[in-house]
Amino acid sequence: xxxxxxxxxxGAGPAGLAASIYxxxxxxxxxxxxxxxxxxxxxxxxxxNYPGMENMSGFDFSQKWGHHVEKxxxxxxxxxxxxxxxxxxxxxxxxxxxxxxxxxxxxxxxATGTKRRQLNIPGEAEFRGKGVSYCxxxxxxxxxxxxxxxxxxxxxxxxxxxYLANICQKVYIIYRKNELRAEPFWLKLIENNEKxxxxxxxxxxxxxxxxxxxxxxxDKDYNGGKELKIDGLFIEAGSDPDISYAKDLEIKxxxxxxxxxxxxxxxxxxxxxxxxxxxxxxxxxxQVLTAAAEGAITARSIFNWLKKQSK
Amino acid sequence: xxxxxxxxxxGAGPAGLAASIYxxxxxxxxxxxxxxxxxxxxxxxxxxNYPGMENMSGFDFSQKWGHHVEKxxxxxxxxxxxxxxxxxxxxxxxxxxxxxxxxxxxxxxxATGTKRRQLNIPGEAEFRGKGVSYCxxxxxxxxxxxxxxxxxxxxxxxxxxxYLANICQKVYIIYRKNELRAEPFWLKLIENNEKxxxxxxxxxxxxxxxxxxxxxxxDKDYNGGKELKIDGLFIEAGSDPDISYAKDLEIKxxxxxxxxxxxxxxxxxxxxxxxxxxxxxxxxxxQVLTAAAEGAITARSIFNWLKKQSK
Numbered sequence: 001x002x003x004x005x006x007x008x009x010x011g012a013g014p015a016g017l018a019a020s021i022y023x024x025x026x027x028x029x030x031x032x033x034x035x036x037x038x039x040x041x042x043x044x045x046x047x048x049n050y051p052g053m054e055n056m057s058g059f060d061f062s063q064k065w066g067h068h069v070e071k072x073x074x075x076x077x078x079x080x081x082x083x084x085x086x087x088x089x090x091x092x093x094x095x096x097x098x099x100x101x102x103x104x105x106x107x108x109x110x111a112t113g114t115k116r117r118q119l120n121i122p123g124e125a126e127f128r129g130k131g132v133s134y135c136x137x138x139x140x141x142x143x144x145x146x147x148x149x150x151x152x153x154x155x156x157x158x159x160x161x162x163y164l165a166n167i168c169q170k171v172y173i174i175y176r177k178n179e180l181r182a183e184p185f186w187l188k189l190i191e192n193n194e195k196x197x198x199x200x201x202x203x204x205x206x207x208x209x210x211x212x213x214x215x216x217x218x219d220k221d222y223n224g225g226k227e228l229k230i231d232g233l234f235i236e237a238g239s240d241p242d243i244s245y246a247k248d249l250e251i252k253x254x255x256x257x258x259x260x261x262x263x264x265x266x267x268x269x270x271x272x273x274x275x276x277x278x279x280x281x282x283x284x285x286x287q288v289l290t291a292a293a294e295g296a297i298t299a300r301s302i303f304n305w306l307k308k309q310s311k
Numbered sequence: 312x313x314x315x316x317x318x319x320x321x322g323a324g325p326a327g328l329a330a331s332i333y334x335x336x337x338x339x340x341x342x343x344x345x346x347x348x349x350x351x352x353x354x355x356x357x358x359x360n361y362p363g364m365e366n367m368s369g370f371d372f373s374q375k376w377g378h379h380v381e382k383x384x385x386x387x388x389x390x391x392x393x394x395x396x397x398x399x400x401x402x403x404x405x406x407x408x409x410x411x412x413x414x415x416x417x418x419x420x421x422a423t424g425t426k427r428r429q430l431n432i433p434g435e436a437e438f439r440g441k442g443v444s445y446c447x448x449x450x451x452x453x454x455x456x457x458x459x460x461x462x463x464x465x466x467x468x469x470x471x472x473x474y475l476a477n478i479c480q481k482v483y484i485i486y487r488k489n490e491l492r493a494e495p496f497w498l499k500l501i502e503n504n505e506k507x508x509x510x511x512x513x514x515x516x517x518x519x520x521x522x523x524x525x526x527x528x529x530d531k532d533y534n535g536g537k538e539l540k541i542d543g544l545f546i547e548a549g550s551d552p553d554i555s556y557a558k559d560l561e562i563k564x565x566x567x568x569x570x571x572x573x574x575x576x577x578x579x580x581x582x583x584x585x586x587x588x589x590x591x592x593x594x595x596x597x598q599v600l601t602a603a604a605e606g607a608i609t610a611r612s613i614f615n616w617l618k619k620q621s622k
Binding site for chain 2: 014017018021022025026027049050051052053054061064065067068071137140141162163166167185189263264265282283285287289290292293294296297300301307308
């Protein structure tokens with residue numbers, strides 16, 4: 001059984017939901033498929049960098065966006081997509097869900113964001129959102145004048161350290177190698193920043209605490225002991241675009257695996273669009289706000305494209 | 312008397328306010344100068360296309376954004392900028408306000424948006440926000456199944472007509488010339504759309520009603536009379552970037568007078584950045600959401616730039 005619509009939006013995070021709101025306002029018939037309302041944002045313990053909506057839990061934030069989408073009559077289908085194939089005869093895309101349902105659409109919008117790499121340290125899952133964070137820009141401000149640790153040594157870890165040093169009292173960078181892998185100008189700033197302390201050739205062996213994270217255990221001695229008391233731990237092991245379901249599409253990716261998009265959100269494959277963290281857009285600044293803006297831009301482009309096709 | 316800060320943000324609309332929130336979170340010392348909190352959005356009678364904030368008056372919306380900015384300790388200076396000059400000795404920019412106050416800043420962010428062209432038709436000012444609108448995407452949805460008129464004949468008027476035809480029962484395009492100036496594919500769609508009616512070589516002479524707009528008077532007969540009953544009138548006479556105060560800066564503009572920006576929001580002049588409706592960014596889709604995203608991207612870029620300078 002198949003249901004054909006003009007547009008299928010894959011992903012129910014900020015990009016997909018913003019695209020849906022704009023598509024509804026443009027009168028584009030569409031469905032949204034996404035397992036988790038709000039996507040990654042639903043896991044953020046508090047969001048305060050989306051202008052106009054102050055200090056809100058990721059859950060409440062996601063609910064508000066979901067409500068905004070649904071008031072235009074759109075139901076979000078809580079499923080994962082298994083595969084997307086071109087159905088050349090009908091000039092549509094065939095989208096198969098993990099529950100075996102099949103949808104056909106003239107246009108697909110890929111908006112499934114990224115997955116944070118996890119390290120699977122004991123305690124990591126338990127303290128996620130209770131001191132363990134995967135996003136310094138999202139959560140850093142909640143550790144004002146506190147002590148935090150960062151695991152990682154690449155550009156994102158170093159950027160996070162400098163960002164957090166502006167806010168926190170003390171920032172430890174814990175890195176398994178013996179030097180950071182980041183741009184020279186960042187490194188100099190790290191060296192000159194008295195708040196930042198580097199712990200090289202060390203891994204975090206355990207994360208523990210009560211209701212919230214209280215300390216971590218290192219795999220070797222530092223300042224005479226393995227225990228480090230911190231209020232927050234930022235895991236900056238990188239993210240990967242979440243796009244395995246789209247492997248049958250001929251879309252160009254950048255060196256990091258992100259979907260290359262034109263200014264209007266088009267991918268290299270006609271009829272396939274992308275928005276949000278999954279793309280190389282917005283100067284690669286991956287935020288709720290920028291993802292949503294890409295969703296809006298893409299919805300307009302899809303509206304125009306569908307109008308041209310129906311000529 | 313002069314006050315030197317790292318960053319001056321000029322404009323208190325979505326781009327400037329989002330940039331301020333992000334700059335605060337990055338720890339960048341800055342001020343915001345803008346006469347009207349919210350900028351153009353403060354005039355919109357209702358906004359419903361900013362995800363997560365449903366059906367809000369432009370005034371309330373602007374207040375929320377202002378509050379979000381101010382909670383980080385930033386005061387918005389309610390003034391207009393008269394001029395910006397390079398102060399080469401101090402390697403800063405000198406910003407003079409209309410009240411003669413002078414500020415110096417290492418970086419300036421231009422975020423003053425656009426001004427809608429007004430036609431100065433009798434009744435236009437009186438019914439602004441009560442049926443007269445300058446933005447179909449902002450306000451169109453409030454005329455669902457109603458009758459609207461559009462003044463104009465360029466791409467923006469034609470785009471507005473197609474957008475409104477998806478929502479409204481009837482759309483009149485009133486244009487002073489004898490053919491539309493828009494892309495062929497748009498024109499064909501206009502011709503084929505039964506809801507859209509063209510009234511050529513005609514001007515609107517008067518706008519009238521009670522509490523709300525009820526009718527317009529044309530300057531020549533149409534269907535046997537000069538009067539046309541409509542619920543809403545969209546004036547699509549174009550917009551112009553609001554940038555006269557920055558004429559002493561050497562920044563490149565596009566053919567429409569918009570500030571050309573790189574992906575990171577940089578203009579062609581070092582130390583000068585731009586975000587929002589004033590730029591050629593976001594595929595020229597000028598919305599609260601896209602303006603705010605540009606503000607965020609630019610704040611990050613400015614943070615990085617200032618860090619590099621202070622090496």
